[in-house]
Amino acid sequence: MIAPHPDHPPKTFRIRVRRQDGPQAKSYWQQFDVTYRPNMNVISALQWIAAHPRTADGKQTSPVVWDCNCLEEVCGACTMLINGRARQACSALIDELMEHGSTITLEPMTKFPVVRDLFPDRSRLFNDLKKVQGWVPIDGMLDLGPGPNEPPDTQEMRYAMSRCMSCGCCLEACPQYTLTNHFLGAAPIGQARLFNAHPTGAQLKEERLVTLTGPGGVSDCGNAQNCVKACPKDVPLTEAIADIGRQATVHSIKNFFSGG
């Protein structure tokens, strides 16, 4: 158990929040002194602020707005910059953060438009899943018998890819992915690999590769490898990018020789 202050737990700790009232508004900073309890995470600190929306200098303010749902790091909603690093607020434990200083800084993700405060608009990420056709094109939902057999090692690879919860950490960490460009980024490329590896999913492989070799596709990757380090679910993103890169090369060569 991480408990750096067993003898002298602090009474309060400070949270610094970069706030923004709306998408067009200018951002500003507010600080809050939060009452310390053992085993807190950033979510419970934000909940405390919601219940006591008073800044450190005593001014009444509005509760901080943020996005969250499952609180167990599986839905991907509560991603924000915590001390400068994109991660989920639910699994960011206060005791752990306080080992690095008594003030914790929260900011919204920078690669997505801000809705309000720490709440980003990540609709681009979901739209990009449409671009790479991230699905298995089944005939329909009637009972047509079992799916294809799958060796355990393929299942393990696909399971690892399929744990991507569209949180956006990899995109926030990526130097090539910006607020205004069209790079797909690691997460959708990983999903393309996931579906290309499924026998029925592979029916759309060529179409996916057309997208992935086009503008914003896999060749825009600068190989910084930040994505894989930022991923909270250890999704093998660089492996996926390399694999899709190889598939794209084969696809291009095939097209070259078939005059495509």
Added chain:
Amino acid sequence: MADSNTRVIVVGGGLAGLAAAARIAEEKVPVDLFSVVPVKRSHSVCAQGGINACTEPVRQEGFSEWDHFDETLYGGDFLNHQPPVYEMAYWAPKVIDLMDRMGVPFNRTAEGRLDRRYFGGSLFRRTHFSGASTGQQLLYALDEQVRRREAEGLITNYEFWEFLAPVLDAQGDCRGIVAQDVRSMEIRAFEAGAVVMATGGCGTIFGKSTMSVICNGAAAARCYTAGAWLGNPEMIQVHPTAIPGEDKCRLMSESARGEGGRVWVPAMRTAGGYRKPHPDAGRDPRRIPDNERWYFLEEKYPEYKNLVSRDVATREIFDMCREGYGVGGGNMVYLDITHLPDATKNKLHAILEIYEKFTGDDPRQVPMKIFPAVHYSMGGLYTVYESGEPVKFRSGVIDKLRDRMPPVLAEKLEKTRRNEQPKGLLPGSPFNMMTNIAGLYAFGEVNYQYHGATRLGANALLSCIFDGLFCGPSVVNYLKLESDRVDPDIFDRAVEAEKQKQTELLERSGGENPYELHEEIGRWMTERCTVVRDGAGMAAPHARFEEWKQRCKRVSLYDSAMWTNQNLSYTRALGDMIRYAEAIVAAAIERRESRGSHYRTDYPQREDAKFHSTSVARYDSTRDQPVIVWEPVPSPMVQPRARTYGKSQTQAAAKT
């Protein structure tokens, strides 16, 4: 038929909502899908262990669909209606096949076939799984199919829209909904031929639970106060193994026990062979020798061992802690998987990772410390269905609509009834899982069907997907019923009413803090109305709830912005949660027996003569209170029997 009558609204983007949306869209019926979070972030992602089905290899091991049906009834302590459970059990293998075709990465055997694991309430290996994040994987597969239909233009996704109310016409039939964009705060009405509620459970009424923050039951409560009934609202499942936390309790899946995990407490034997709490109960568990560990579930339930039904395991753990056996004398017991081989631990990776991230301890090395937490709502919106044998329901919604069915559809259904003689549900009947309000359906956790008084592990994912797949065509057939042209004014009026409510909310003052009030209600509900209940503990509910309602009216909002005002959404939901909570407590008081998850110390026996009945909660709008009426549960196939899970009789003596 007007255009809007050919559309369907689905509220909720978890497994049930997505399965319904995809299935209905496949019939070329356009769907408007509403979800307060992006559907991929729905609470279904938190389901870990797996999904039950009698697939072919399980059958060859001696299991059958009938067994699945029977153990679901036994688990539910026979409070479940039998035809829907029958249909679900016999349909389950089709659900697995379909999800398999959609590319769900189910764990595989060496030959590449679907692997299975043991799970609670069964002696058979009938649970199919994808690591320890099965719900996430199933949800993603359906999310992907919905995205595909969205790209084709058949499904319109309204993400970040919150359901505020159903819109009812002069006859009381559902003709659409009012919803609010939680970012822009725009309030709008949406018209539809039918509305499917797939809004999940109500765990946050208890403050901290294993549920996600959106699982507050507010959507169900808004239907209830509009006239929809609740069925068995008092049936709330408390999961035996969760990590208590500051903001929520995090689930530690039953799969940990299904894969061989053992539950124990430190204990020592006295001279007479009796046990007593160990004086040094806070020791490093790795240094506690085996003879000072009490594997109490294994000892008390020699047949099911650690895999007894959840309510049973929960009460045993709860009792252990009350008797002083808890770790360090507190409210925790050990869930131990340290002895399992690495390959098995890898199958549990997703949950072990959660435990390690949130506690800092590695559960591969050190036994996990767990305690029960509110987990699932068996009760929910009351629904009806059609079976081979007619069933009489209190609501009368079926009788009311029968005349409106076009002859072609009536004949088609009659032919199906003749040819299939369904013991389960009549496929395609427009009444399957319809609430007492015509045109308003309830699918998934918010539907009170299937699980009776306790849900078996790995039946939730099944019932949610089954509802969407099987009853989706029922909704499509409802659109074929004759209906009057809708008066457009009802939508304007409904929007106006919601805007007025909002204005009134923003103007409230009195200094009451909504978050603190919620915490207080949650604490009260958890203490009085979960694992152990009694009449005295829940006494005088009217005064208690009246006080909370009044205080809710005195809440002061700290945020008056008309842009992404979470303070407002939260406070509005709190008022609805209080109404739902009141129905839970009212039914829990009136059910003077013990059955499944509902355990009354003052009425410890099951009383079939009086209470083999659904508690139906109706909202009395003049008194702002619930009225509970009882509807007997028929037993067309299986007669209720005693539910003991083979508890060893000699064990009572082991307690000092």
